[in-house]
Amino acid sequence: MNEKGPRTMDMKIELVAIPVTDVDRAKAFYVDQVGFNADHDFQVNETLRFVQLTPPGSACSIVLGTGVTEMPPGSQKGVQMVIADADAARAELIGRGVEASDVDVQDWGRFVYFSDPDGNTWALQQMVPQG
Numbered sequence: 001m002n003e004k005g006p007r008t009m010d011m012k013i014e015l016v017a018i019p020v021t022d023v024d025r026a027k028a029f030y031v032d033q034v035g036f037n038a039d040h041d042f043q044v045n046e047t048l049r050f051v052q053l054t055p056p057g058s059a060c061s062i063v064l065g066t067g068v069t070e071m072p073p074g075s076q077k078g079v080q081m082v083i084a085d086a087d088a089a090r091a092e093l094i095g096r097g098v099e100a101s102d103v104d105v106q107d108w109g110r111f112v113y114f115s116d117p118d119g120n121t122w123a124l125q126q127m128v129p130q131g
Contacts, residue, residue, distance in 0.1 A: 015052070017069035018062045018076050020118045026064050027051055029116055033096045036062070055081055074119030086110040086126040 020026035030036040036053040039061060043049045048067035054060075058081065063069075083089045086103045090112045093100040101113040110126040 013060050016060065016062050016076070016079060017071065018064050018079075018116070018120050019069050019071040019073045020064050020116070020120070021073040022117070023049060023051060023064050023066060025117055027053065029098075030062070030064075033098050034093065034114075035096070076120040078121055078123060080123040080125055083112075083124045083126055086112050086124065089124050089126075 030053050031038050036055050039054055040052040049065040050068060051064040052061050090100050090103055093114060098114050104111040109128055112124040115121050
């Protein structure tokens with residue numbers, strides 16, 4: 001034990017499942033339109049396909065595929081990524097054919113929202129200085 005109590009183990013979120021109906025369509029959306037990196041695409045067996053994609057600069061990836069989650073397609077809501085500039089991120093998404101919301105200005109950040117073809121929703125947050 002240290003002065004602050006027992007040390008807890010590190011726990012890092014590194015993979016989030018995104019349930020989709022069409023793996024190839026979803027992979028194309030996230031890679032070609034949103035700009036994620038395609039890390040892995042393995043057909044492990046006839047019932048398991050594992051597709052790992054990572055947002056640029058992120059330590060956490062997403063997984064799409066068959067046999068990777070029991071969530072119904074479109075049920076992953078509100079996964080959030082932090083970005084440097086909400087206006088630039090929105091412009092980039094729109095330029096790549098993604099239907100993105102207007103910038104939503106809140107006291108705790110500036111947000112842009114979008115959905116994938118199955119209805120899984122995402123939030124992009126630009127942090128704002130607190131003062």
